[in-house]
Amino acid sequence: MFPAWRRSSGDLFALLRRNADFRRLVGACALSLTGDWFAFVALSGFVYLNTGSPGWTALLFAINSLPGVLLFPLIGPLTDRFDRRRLRIACDLGSVVPVGGLLIAFHTGSVAVALGCLAVLSVFAAVAGPIPEAALPNLVTGRDLSLAQTVLGSLYSAGLLVGAGLGGVVTAAWGTSATLLVDGASFIVSALLVARIKRPFSSAVSTRRLRIRADTAELWRFLRTTPMAAALLWLTAGLRLCYGMVGLLPVYALDRFHVGDAGVGALYLAQGLGAVLGPFAGRRLAAGSTRRRLYVAAAALAVFGLGYLALAHVSGLGPGMAAAFAGHLGVGACAILALNGLQLATPDHVRGRVMVLVFSLSAAFQGLSTLAVAPMTAAIGMTDTTRLLGLLAVAYAIIWSARVRAAGRS
Structure with a gap:
């Protein structure tokens, strides 16, 4: 098992060295995923402290996942009809606005505003989340696609481990405002990394009416x-x-x-x-x-x-x-x-x-x-x-x- 793991690690580092676009995509995904969990940890504590209800806290998971289900007929065509790279950048930058709204909600103690901001964040995440998977075959060679997808897939679990863990530490040490500032910064840096990717996210992009x-x-x-x-x-x-x-x-x-x-x-x-x-x-x-x-x-x-x-x-x-x-x-x-x-x-x-x-x-x-x-x-x-x-x-x-x-x- 260990020789196989060493070979996989060597292949991964070689791919990251020779493909700058993939390296930037991995960095962007890692930052946005980690930032998402930072905000979710802070939001979970805020809602529970202000309502005292585990049911309200559980509602966060529904708000976090429902937009992707309900808006599927719209989100799917968006990722095929519009430039995927620009769409991802727009989602990253747009997410900064509801993060700012969460800062306001936390300082005013408004659970309703916080849940509304989470819903908006979830819509942006539902649009942005599948874009790397759709674009990946255009950013790496067919020989590297399996390894590249493996790396992206592992990022989702790693984002939970690192983001949730660090989010709890940062929130405990410096408070929720610091956690949300980190989240907002992660979206901005993610957008900058995606903007630097040179290869097209689609082989035949054509902007047209949905x-x-x-x-x-x-x-x-x-x-x-x-x-x-x-x-x-x-x-x-x-x-x-x-x-x-x-x-x-x-x-x-x-x-x-x-x-x-x-x-x-x-x-x-x-x-x-x-x-x-x-x-x-x-x-x-x-x-x-x-x-x-x-x-x-x-x-x-x-x-x-x-x-x-x-x-x-x-x-x-x-x-x-x-x-x-x-x-x-x-x-x-x-x-x-x-x-x-x-x-x-x-x-x-x-x-x-x-x-x-x-x-x-x-x-x-x-x-x-x-x-x-x-x-x-x-x-x-x-x-x-x-x-x-x-x-x-x-x-x-x-x-x-x-x-x-x-x-x-x-």
Whole structure:
């Protein structure tokens, strides 16, 4: 494993050295993601302190994800009809305005203004988030695309680990104003980095009037006639349908392992490390053929389920961390292999809409799964809920693999 990891690290550093545009894109994504978590940590504490309600705090996650789902018919065509680089810069610079609004909300104690600003930030994030994925095949060579996508995929988990952790430290040490200033600065620097990228974000950009119905119909027509893309979307849906059990990690730390807040942090750390390393492990195992990528992605979904099945049966923090780590190795590998497969299967003129659809489906199905976990836990208990969703992940992976194999033979 370590020689393979050293080879991946060497390949990554070589790619970053020789491709300045990709290096700038990675820097921009890392800064904006980390800044997002800085603001979210500060906002979570502010809302809870001013309302005393965990329900209001949980509402933040809904506000953070809903715009991408509700605005999908508009956001998808935007990323294909307009210059993606300029669109990303506009979103980064536009995000500075609601960050300033959060500063005002924090100083006036207005929860309503804070939630409104978060909603605006979420709209900008929903537009900006899929653009790097849609643009990546135009910024790197086909030989480097798999590694480049692996790096971008790992950034999302790394942003959570670094951004949430540092956000808490900065907020505790210097207050929420400092946290929001860092967030605003991250958007400005991200915009400057994207502005310095020389290669085009699209191979055939044509600014024209949006045709939401026609553009959406073209997307569905593409998916109907491209079985590979449809299959990878179904795999992404299966992963997110089972994802709600991740929300039970704090309950395991507190009620099963009895290790308090430090144990909650330890489980989330194990989860995050697995999600960061999973894309690299998946890329290494899937190298060689498209069909192998499909089966490794399905196996990774099964590993996710098996990790949480193991979590349901362990009684100590150490084994629990190992189970969470293994499960999220599977999450990271499955998500990025599916995304990379979609990039390869999708032509540039429709790739923006496909990437937006992936992000929207992930948010919608993950939200549904998270909402379902609470009543399931109340009805059958935490352990059986984890088992049920873990088995669902394994069964989904097996059925999906069988259907892909049958389709390949026909």
